[in-house]
Amino acid sequence: MLSTSRIISRALALAIAINVALGVTHLVLAHELSTHGRGETLALRSGVTVTGERWSGVPSAPCHILRMTSDNCEFCKDDEVAYARLRAAAARSHCQVVEVAPTAGMLTEDAREGVVQLRYIDHDLGTLIEPFITPHTIILDSEQSVKWMRRGTFDQSALTEAIAEIDALARIL
């Protein structure tokens, strides 16, 4: 017959083990969620711009940045400074930035060097963009393979990671 104190000791040990296991599980799930989509391909080949012109992509670009955004997205406005730095990194690396809104009419024309704003796309972009969160930023390599993805606004470390990814992709080609 075990004494009360021994039972409690064993229960404590079990509780600690369970907490450690759950904590490790949480870290694994968080990592999976943050890296979901890497290596998948996006069909960002062609479409129609907000000014009504056909766009057929820039196949020679070392990378593409797809930015899901919208005129009435407050988080996108808050994220503008970080996004501007990302665009600057893309411009230095000759990468193409493509902005789209979830539905037509939610993106006003804003002409900037190296940025294409699409109203319509020719192919489904796939489950990676679901749910339609804005802002949502995806970095693709020259083969349209997903290299990095961020749902929501940038924090400093995410921005640093994204810029490093762009620089690395530009160096490959």
Place this chain on the structure above:
Amino acid sequence: MANSTNQTGAGISERASLVPLLLLNALACMAAVIAVLDFRAYSKLREVRSHRTEIPRSGSLRGQEAFANSEWPGERYDYSRYVVLFLLSPDAPPLAYWREVAIRSLSRANNVEFVAVCTARNACGDGPPVDNVLTILSSMDPFQMRVLSVAAGQGRALLYRGPMLQEAPLIGNSAELLAGVISQRINRQDEKERVINIKNH
């Protein structure tokens, strides 16, 4: 004096035996919280990895015509109009099938437009259909393309009334059957509205 010491000693001993229990309690609560967070994270991961999704109940229904430099539906958007939207691709039934569905449906139901979205040039034909039975688009906005892709993956077309989805009928091999499903749905909805209008007046 000895009694008081014993009582104090007993008090300290009771408090000491409570500490492991309190700790156990705290660990149990912590485990419960982490388990809930893990469940939510797992559910979210399953959701983002899953390719089977529900078809949304409304659509944006805007696109670009394949053979004209104009948007669809353009300025002539009519919220009372029905639209059958479907994907044309090498894997899907050909244009001729859809022409037959459209012709049969139009003979039984009013105010419906059949709109095809091409994902491959060779599925679109060489030019706009001469009989204007079908409208052909080359592109739509990301939301609608996603909805269309989900429906096509399930072997379905989309029947809208204005922006609202009425039905997502299975396509199948028989144009006659599909045309029957579409026209019946439209006529049923029209009849319902006619009855409501009569009651309101």
